[in-house]
Amino acid sequence: MNLSIFFEPLNEDLFAMFSKPRTLGTYISRFVSSFPDWRAADIAIIGVHETRGRDKTSTATETTDPPARAVRKKLYSLTKGAGRCKIVDLGNLRPGITLDDTYLRLKEIVELLVSHNTIPVIIGGSQDLEFGQYLGYEHLERPVNMVTVDSRVDMLEESDEPANRKQLRQILMHEPNYLFSFGQVGYQSYLVEPEVMGTLEKLHFEAYRVGEVHKSLQEMEPIVRGADLLTFDISAIRHQDAPGYEPANPFGLTGEEACQICWYAGLNDSLTSIGFYEYQPELDERDLTATTLATMIWYFIEGYYHRKNDLQFTGNKFTKYAVGFHDNPDKMVFYKSKHSEKWWLEVEALSAEKGSRIVPCSYEDYLQATKGEVPNRWVVTQARLG
Template identity: 30%
Template structure:
């Protein structure tokens, strides 16, 4: 059972949750702790999972240690006018091999989908989109994948999978689950002409950053029709984030928040 590989949320983050106002998410969310174990998932619609795997990130200098800061920020928010049961299931730690982490993530995603629960993964590198995609192998319909990223991440399918080549693996590897791939926010100079032409030949969708800057509403039908959404923080411009891989051009934070709202 994939849930056995989940590690509890840290004591520091649990303490931070307890300090939040009564109606903040930190006081509403159920948390996987070392003391109480994993909460029951009956009636749960959404779960939060940290993934500390980034060995296939081509730009990673250090291994991800935790996603505690992201958790703390999330716990400080207040939910909207909707009823939603959320559980923080803790973290998936790296396996002995990257493939071990892929296996756990695929099985975890498949199990959650079978329970009609939506997983939200924090951290990790973009190649983790591949095992999430593979979780749909036993589901009898083709899916739409959306990537909010300045790059297409198609790469060379002959080379080992990486954060820059996982989309090519989705297209080439059986079983074929991919109905459509859409990119939002790409910048031409980050993508080879071969990749751009391949996307056009396969009738996949791609919307340039400049087009979205003029009309962010163009992203809404794409996001609404998505089964899997991946967001690379490199799509946010450097002036609006402390992210180490940020680029001079990119989405502003205000536009980025609109993407978030489109997924709710």
């Protein structure tokens, strides 16, 4: 497939000043006159200026500039980290005639990149674009795991609601259904209907309030480590650190917490795409949000180049721990990586025919098991396995 037909080239004059030694702009091969060789790249940056899924009652005057433009300017000027850097910038996706056409274009692009082990970094655009990102995994014909960082749970049913408030429902209703697990990080209770949270609980999905993230950010790492794809709604970040969204929210993640989550995502050997959505540059005073987003992407890139390849549980890369329970012949098996010191938990399915699944966990899960308590992560995973 000729990917270049889907993209608009970038204006080289805009980025010339950021091609200084040791900046990322020097190392990123971008689509200006010729399309970069994305097959040889580890990471591909994609801008998507698609906002038809957003609430049209917004008081902001929408700019004609793609949201990715301001982010690129900040990202290109950041200092490159240590080690290799094989990154391409494919330019801006040409929107489809309809919103559904854009989803399908994004699906084809994500599918092709993932098939060639190139990670798409999508800079949107409204949050409903994550539906197109998710569709890009249909070809795998296996269950996938998704994590979204958002202050709301976008699962409304009303037909008159904007697309970016109900795309999670689209994902859950999509056939074939290949979503194995879903994790919601950073939601705020006063922005989410109780019925929606009840639905997530019935589906054995995990959801963590923003207060839980503040209390123990490290406990979010296993959630992110289990994801094949991750999406980040910029409105999950408090307005002080990222004012470029509407409606304004004085509460949420800090910029530092957002960067830490992106670092976790980069380190995740399983993660093959990431999307950043809902950035509105017309609301971004002094480009503060663009700087925050660029730094988040920088941490994701750095995390990627520090991956440990911790997905093979045979050999001598792991230490295996078996935890027994009083008056119960069953044991709970944990694995600890000798390289990264991260923990995994083996969960047996209720049906013997379905085997077992090894999922990321935390040291706290292991300690809980040693006290004779069954970790919640084991319970919800077994329920999903059936």
